[in-house]
Amino acid sequence: MIGEIIIFKKIPQIAGFLLLFGLIVILVLNINDTPKTENRTESDKASNFKLSTLDGYEIELNEFKGKGIMINFWASWCGPCKREMPLIQKVYNEYKEQDFEILAVNVGESKEAINNFLNDNPLLNFPILLEDESISNEYKVYYLPTTYFINADGDIVEHYVGELNEDQLHRFIESILP
CATH class of the missing domain: 1.20.5 (Single alpha-helices involved in coiled-coils or other helix-helix interfaces)
Known part of the structure; x- marks a missing residue:
């Protein structure tokens, strides 16, 4: 009982x-x-934007017409974002002489948080851009990291949600080089 x-x-x-x-x-x-990659069957043009770097220099997406562009939306608190940054730097070093550019768009963090991250990762030398979430809304960024691969004509060729590995980065970058 x-x-x-x-x-x-x-x-x-x-x-x-x-x-x-x-x-x-x-x-x-x-x-x-959740699908991690979205291969575009019809061409979606990348929306132009103008964002500032940490030192106040303005960069406009249209400046890179004629190049393959990788736009990576990230944040310093995001574990997968932090893990893929050294790999992104590695492939940037491999492709930067081939009409290719990486734009790393930080989503909604302060300059102080970004600078702290960069102090811990001093070898990153591709453009880090600040945004007020209007661009991430325009690009429908719901999860971090989210990466877009844009060809020389400004067409979005690939859209990937999640952490990228080296093979994926090479494959996607090769698909957008002019």
């Missing part, structure tokens, strides 16, 4: 645990089902 009472008292705890576990499983399955 006492054993039955103890079991009945634990039923709400067990039910709560099972409910929480089920919600976590559903969340994980939905995240993994």
Whole structure:
């Protein structure tokens, strides 16, 4: 009888645990089902924008017409963003002499947070741009990192959500080089 009472008292705890576990499983399955890459079948033109670097220099996307462009939306608090930055630098060094440019658009952080990140990663030498979230809204950035690959004609060729590996970076960059 006492054993039955103890079991009945634990039923709400067990039910709560099972409910929480089920919600976590559903969340994980939905995240993994999210498409990571979107290969464009019809040409979508990249929207022009003008953003500032940390030192106040303005960069306009249209300045790079005729080049392959990779736009990476990131934040310093984003683990996958931080992990892929050294790899992005590596491929930038490999392709920068081939009519190719990388623009790293920081989403919604202060200059101080970005500078702290750059102090910890002093070898990054591609343009880091500041934005007020209007550009990330225009480009439909819902998760970080999100990366767009734009060809020399200004067409969005690839759109990738998530951390990129080296093979993916090479494949996507090769697809946009003039």
